[in-house]
Amino acid sequence: MPDAHVKVSGTWKTLEGVHVKVSGTWKAVKNGFIRVGGTWKQFYADVSYQLVSGDIDDISVPSPTRAEYQLQSDGDEWSIKQQGADADEGDWIEPKARADNGAYVRCTVNSGTLSGGDATGSWIALSTTRSWYVTQAGTGVKTANITVEIATDSGGTDVRASNTLDLHAQVL
Numbered sequence: 127m128p129d130a131h132v133k134v135s136g137t138w139k140t141l142e143g144v145h146v147k148v149s150g151t152w153k154a155v156k157n158g159f160i161r162v163g164g165t166w167k168q169f170y171a172d173v174s175y176q177l178v179s180g181d182i183d184d185i186s187v188p189s190p191t192r193a194e195y196q197l198q199s200d201g202d203e204w205s206i207k208q209q210g211a212d213a214d215e216g217d218w219i220e221p222k223a224r225a226d227n228g229a230y231v232r233c234t235v236n237s238g239t240l241s242g243g244d245a246t247g248s249w250i251a252l253s254t255t256r257s258w259y260v261t262q263a264g265t266g267v268k269t270a271n272i273t274v275e276i277a278t279d280s281g282g283t284d285v286r287a288s289n290t291l292d293l294h295a296q297v298l
Contacts, residue, residue, distance in 0.1 A: 144158065144170060157172070171221050173219060173224045176217075176218065177218055178289070180291060181293075182207065182291065182292070183292075183295075184207040184209050184210050184296070186208075188297075189264055190262055190264075191262050191295040192260070192262075192295055193207060193294055194257050194258070196255060196256070197255065199253055201218060201220075201224075202217060202222075203217065208295075218252075218276060227278075228278065229286075230250060230252060230276070230279065231252050231256055231276050231277075232249045232250070232274070232275050232282060234272065237271045238260070238269045240259065240270050240272070241259055243258035243259050244258060246272075249277060258274075260295045261295055262295040262296060265297050265298065267294070267297075269292060269293065269294045269295075270292070273288060273289070274288070274290075275288045276288075
């Protein structure tokens with residue numbers, strides 16, 4: 127759905143955080159509709175961001191193993207395992223149709239070391255799938271604790287969601 131706009135003092139502004147007063151109390155508007163030719167059409171949908179994935183473990187006897195955290199550009203949040211089953215953890219944005227709304231992500235490594243993935247420590251656009259992972263080849267374990275944040279601007283001044291998780295790859 128395209129963004130809804132309103133003209134304020136001669137300048138068009140994108141509607142964000144729309145509210146309406148009901149019985150003296152301001153309430154957030156989740157969806158806005160307008161009647162066109164006898165049919166109700168949606169012109170506004172509130173956007174919410176959330177990160178829900180827990181720790182990602184891939185433990186196996188065959189080598190190598192890989193534990194990967196992934197945010198897809200279509201709005202999906204995934205945990206990927208080389209030896210185990212991948213899991214769709216939910217959606218990082220609601221409604222998913224707004225996934226192209228200019229969101230940015232930053233991954234910060236709190237402890238351990240990532241084996242690979244996208245950039246860490248800086249804000250990058252979620253216009254393409256982003257992922258971070260650890261791999262272990264041979265007997266042993268590789269872990270990393272990361273914090274992933276989503277913001278609506280490239281400077282990260284408007285953080286809307288944050289999650290800290292462990293990536294754990296182990297070969298027995």
